[in-house]
Amino acid sequence: MTPITEVEGRRLALSNLDKVLYPAHHFTKGEVVHYYATTAGSLLAHLHNRPVSFLRFPDGPDGQLFFTKNVPPGTPDWIGTAEVPHSDGPARQVLVQDLATLVWAANLVIEFHTPQWQADAPGQADRLVIDLDPGSPATVVECCEVALWLRERLAADGIEAFAKTSGAKGLHLLAPLERTPSADVTAYAKRLAVEAEQALPRLVTHRMTKSLRPGKVFVDFSQNAAAKTTATPYTLRARPDPAVSTPVTWEEVTDCQNPAQLHFLAGDIAPRLQDYGDLLAPLLNPNRARALP
Structure with a gap:
């Protein structure tokens, strides 16, 4: 059964927390989520107002890697997004502005990548x-x-x-x-x-x-x-x-x-x-x- 946790009033389903993602260090998905949650004070400041691109590695670094700029399917409607210009037309990307969104993203097992500009002034x-x-x-x-x-x-x-x-x-x-x-x-x-x-x-x-x-x-x-x-x-x-x-x-x-x-x-x-x-x-x-x- 997927555990449900509440973060800043948002209910989040966190899955496979015992899954080992870094075998040599026996570092689990739960530890990934914990790392991001405990670093939130500094990390969120650097994510603030910057559309996020995700590099996902749900089966660890040796598994498949997925790089995505678009809002992932199944993203809760309370997650903030921004319209971002792309060469093939505007698209929406996630904004990670609070702890609940950060924990939601961490559950996807991701690297965070951001541009050198903010969402209100693309480019x-x-x-x-x-x-x-x-x-x-x-x-x-x-x-x-x-x-x-x-x-x-x-x-x-x-x-x-x-x-x-x-x-x-x-x-x-x-x-x-x-x-x-x-x-x-x-x-x-x-x-x-x-x-x-x-x-x-x-x-x-x-x-x-x-x-x-x-x-x-x-x-x-x-x-x-x-x-x-x-x-x-x-x-x-x-x-x-x-x-x-x-x-x-x-x-x-x-x-x-x-x-x-x-x-x-x-x-x-x-x-x-x-x-x-x-x-x-x-x-x-x-x-x-x-x-x-």
Whole structure:
């Protein structure tokens, strides 16, 4: 029998809570739901007013993955949605604005992915993102070296960058912006990527071409495009272990000598929030937003 729980006055059916999703860690679906519920204070702030794309992995990371932007079938009518422009016409996407919606979504077993703009201003980015993706044998250690260069370069333009792990192999840099057309942010990020390649040619490529990427960090500027999304801070990832896209300090980036130092699992997040608070809270502060040069 599917247990019914009440969250903020909403009745939710939570299914298969004993199902093991990450076998090596014996991490269950119930623990996924619990992780999202206990991280809600910080996670919801980064989901607020951003249409969510879901990467579902209901049978764990080794099972089928489903990426969906549209409102899933069977979504309760009390779940908030927003109309979002797409190349083939407008569509509705879910807004995760409260704990009840978050727990409902967690029951679907998902990664959260969000655009760099908010629902009331599609295509007007309020943050910059640069995805640092290492090509083997490069690792997050090389990403950190590139991130430190980009941090300085952004600072020269008056833009303060913040870092989080991707939850996979790489690192994401984020910066709060005054609302700016996504195309302009993409063009700016591409210029930075080209400059990074020129400054660090042994370490960086700004092109996605597979043959160029072994041993280098791909500085991916494309996630600033209006149609693209990025893993939301604090989302679990469909990886072999319950890895989380985790905000990190610049000291941690500077000191990283081994990929394990910047690999965080669900159980690491509550203690980090206790110690550091939300390291990406400045992204949510309109007073920290800057205009592109």
